[in-house]
Amino acid sequence: MTSSTNQSLSTPSLSSQAIAQVNPLPRLLMGPGPINADPRVLRAMSAQLLGQFDPQFRGFMKQAMVMYREVFETRNEWTLIVDGTARSAIEAVMASLIEPGERVLVASYGRFGQLKTEIARRCGADVRVVETEWGTVFTPEQIEAALREHSPKLLAVCSGDTSTTMLQPLAEVGKLCHRYGALLQVDATASLAGAALPVDAWEIDAVTAGLQKCLAGPSGAAPITLNDAAAKIIYRRRHIEQGLQTADYVAGAGRIIGSNYFDLAMVMDYWSDKALNHHTEATTMLYGAHECARIFIEEGRESVYRRHRIAGASMLAGLEGMGLRVFGDKTNKMPNVTGAWIPEGVSGERVRSAMLNDFNIEIGTSFGPLHGRIWRFGNMGYNARQDAVLLTLAALETVLSAEGHRFTRGAGVDAAWQVWREAQNQS
Numbered sequence: 001m002t003s004s005t006n007q008s009l010s011t012p013s014l015s016s017q018a019i020a021q022v023n024p025l026p027r028l029l030m031g032p033g034p035i036n037a038d039p040r041v042l043r044a045m046s047a048q049l050l051g052q053f054d055p056q057f058r059g060f061m062k063q064a065m066v067m068y069r070e071v072f073e074t075r076n077e078w079t080l081i082v083d084g085t086a087r088s089a090i091e092a093v094m095a096s097l098i099e100p101g102e103r104v105l106v107a108s109y110g111r112f113g114q115l116k117t118e119i120a121r122r123c124g125a126d127v128r129v130v131e132t133e134w135g136t137v138f139t140p141e142q143i144e145a146a147l148r149e150h151s152p153k154l155l156a157v158c159s160g161d162t163s164t165t166m167l168q169p170l171a172e173v174g175k176l177c178h179r180y181g182a183l184l185q186v187d188a189t190a191s192l193a194g195a196a197l198p199v200d201a202w203e204i205d206a207v208t209a210g211l212q213k214c215l216a217g218p219s220g221a222a223p224i225t226l227n228d229a230a231a232k233i234i235y236r237r238r239h240i241e242q243g244l245q246t247a248d249y250v251a252g253a254g255r256i257i258g259s260n261y262f263d264l265a266m267v268m269d270y271w272s273d274k275a276l277n278h279h280t281e282a283t284t285m286l287y288g289a290h291e292c293a294r295i296f297i298e299e300g301r302e303s304v305y306r307r308h309r310i311a312g313a314s315m316l317a318g319l320e321g322m323g324l325r326v327f328g329d330k331t332n333k334m335p336n337v338t339g340a341w342i343p344e345g346v347s348g349e350r351v352r353s354a355m356l357n358d359f360n361i362e363i364g365t366s367f368g369p370l371h372g373r374i375w376r377f378g379n380m381g382y383n384a385r386q387d388a389v390l391l392t393l394a395a396l397e398t399v400l401s402a403e404g405h406r407f408t409r410g411a412g413v414d415a416a417w418q419v420w421r422e423a424q425n426q427s
């Protein structure tokens, strides 16, 4: 079949192949995300649909707002969920805060800094980028110098950039931004619930995330929190859709937001007690997001962070134990993802295929300059568990050995197991 757009697209035809029921092999997802969802989240998502203005459903929305304030450690009233994957919330914040021509500074240290640069450009911003080598993070001095040089309205940065496994220290960055008259937008997709992100204490104006990493859910719902400064800018740009305007409607004084779907002023009206219609709710995703937050709170913040720390330390010890070299600055590594250089003479893709096809375990490679040069191993959310980490390492030892990589068999798994034993002794 030739496509009119000259793209290649291969799909089975109904006549040539019976369409099978969706019944995939149960993979263990140990890459940089998505991960296996917690079964409780999947169960919550199988609950019957409700109308979005049903009082029961409005109750779940309100509970989600309360619970995500806890997850984000914030008192921000505007803590809600955007229907879409994590980038939808990043785009919603930029489209709603930034007017064309306004300056956005992106502090980029990996592929997801590049994504924010791209989104800001598409929003028509005057984008400036400051970069640091992949595998490193910024010092507060570097951030301050960039703020001084570019005077942006908004600084956008990842909390953790999954592509490089680095975790940017952010405790000082909010204060710095405010000293230079900028707002701070943080993309916490990869790190929320894996490492502390006290939004109010760190003075972050807007934070966005996804469910598919440390929150133990599927992708498709994006939690977001906005402080009063951000909410005020957005609400000044409030223009309600024509079909929903009432006789007493007065449009906001600010410029209309260039996207309808990502118009956070309308989304805020929808989540507020006004319950103004906007999109048709992805009810099932809201159930999932609700359960992710409930599980986080039930286990307790410190316990969740500790579990990610131990799993990450165990993964790292295991990889090093089998003679692999860990990628990047280990002191600023995310606890939930570890990169390892692919050894000379070993085929990275053959290893990934054997892990997947023979052991049902998915691991990742990376992007850009790191594609095919490192593997990335995740231990996050539901998979930040002893058995998941040890099984992954055990399978990797077998596959690496078959590839001719020389190391002491068993040393990786033993070192990794030891980390959990020591942690148990300390608790």
Ligand SMILES: Cc1ncc(COP(=O)(O)O)c(C=O)c1O
Binding pocket: 033, 085, 086, 087, 088, 112, 115, 158, 160, 161, 162, 163, 187, 188, 189, 190, 210, 219, 220
């Ligand atoms: C740090 C970071 N930001 C943004 C994204 C984009 O998220 P999504 O694919 O859910 O839109 C990802 C996805 O892996 C990510 O790791």
